[in-house]
Amino acid sequence: MESLCLYGARDLRYEESAEPTIEHNDEVIIRVKRAGICGSDISRYKKLGPLTPGNIWGHEYAGEVVEIADNVTDLSLGARVAVCPALYCGKCDYCRSGYIAACPDLLVTGAKVPGGFATYVKVPRENVISIPDSISFEEAAFVEPSAVVVHGLFKTSLKPGDSVAVMGCGTIGLLAIQWAKIFGAEKVYAIDIEEEKLTLAKQVGADILVNPRDGSTFEQIMTFTKGYGVDLAVEAAGSAATSAQIFALPKKGGEVVFLGIPYSDVSIERFYFEKIVRQELKVFGSWNAVSAPFPGREFLATINSMSNKQLQVKPLISHRVPLKMGPEIFERIIGRDEMFTKVIFTL
Incomplete structure (x- = not known):
């Protein structure tokens, strides 16, 4: 074969x-x-x-x-x-x-x-x-990459009406945008440095597009959210830089979930690290896609959302x-x- x-x-x-x-x-x-x-x-x-x-x-x-x-x-x-x-x-x-x-x-x-x-x-x-x-x-x-995304979102308290920022619009980020909407997010911000990927993010449901080349991601998100930040920030780029910058995006008491995997050391400037403490953030790591009973509700949710065409x-x-x-x-x-x-x- x-x-x-x-x-x-x-x-x-x-x-x-x-x-x-x-x-x-x-x-x-x-x-x-x-x-x-x-x-x-x-x-x-x-x-x-x-x-x-x-x-x-x-x-x-x-x-x-x-x-x-x-x-x-x-x-x-x-x-x-x-x-x-x-x-x-x-x-x-x-x-x-x-x-x-x-x-x-x-x-x-x-x-x-x-x-x-x-x-x-x-x-x-x-x-x-x-x-x-x-x-x-x-x-x-x-099905498997979608289950990876929903495995992470299940860890959070994401609920209808929330705002979500997705950092990185590769496959995982684009799936995260759609899942945020399926969970009921009112507004989803898609963040990427490539305009082609941002265009695709808009196609699959993102409400507002943010290109870091146009200025500080933090400042852009604060402008859009009137200085509050988002309920949930999703790190889906897997870069060392974005793994630090993601902490500046949630509101006080907000959440961060890591779906991306940086393959180099992550250095966090004081500005970003202090956000974890001063904003009292909840930070979740998410690994793989499985839960009990195996293979888990992540796969069942994916099959259902694909079948009813919510997940494109x-x-x-x-x-x-x-x-x-x-x-x-x-x-x-x-x-x-x-x-x-x-x-x-x-x-």
Whole structure:
């Protein structure tokens, strides 16, 4: 079968791999139809992370069930499915308490076990989520990143009528804008330095666009909010600079949730750090997308919101390419000569 295997930093190879086979009584084999490139894939491609050299990559994907273990009786061949790629130990104190996202052995398919950048992938039955006919395979490839976003928002007290600032309008930020609206936010501020991404943010529901190139983000948000700030600030850019600047955006008693992951040290100027204390902010870190009962309400909420068309993900797709273009497309992404939001592999 065709596959994309990661061997080292910037060493991604399109090659033939052996098809997976059923080995345990809870396994399901899926014929992958669509797979997406995650922002974390880009960082791992450049700098590496948890990795088995030569492993099949990819953790955002959807497809059709083609083989099931004998003990799997609640799933049919031909079923259309999305996949939760998270794998956990199930034995540690965190897992047993239901706090699965905190499992010290948590990882996703594509890291140390074969992932979804391939014709076929094998996963445990509990990781497989049936999707209705109203959701395309292309949309279903967004189920996992959407669940990542809503996992973070569930930690907050976001409620109807609130104001939300989303820092960074990549895939995660654009999903956060939509989820803020689904939660009932009255006003959503989209923040990014790229006008093309801000235009896309407006298309998916942002009310006010803020470009830091036009002046201090803090001052712009204060002007729009008459000096108060927002109820919730969402860090979705994952840069060292924005990870500090985000603290200046909420109102007194407001909240910050971190969805982005900076891959360098974060230095916080006194101005921004003091906001945490003087504004009495609540700050949430958010990791992965799972909860109990596994895979969690994040995935169920996503399927529901996609099905009723509240969550629109197709506008987020900037490129659709065959799997064989994988090595080329990753190089183009890190080259930054063109705008990328979500890249979808078609298989």
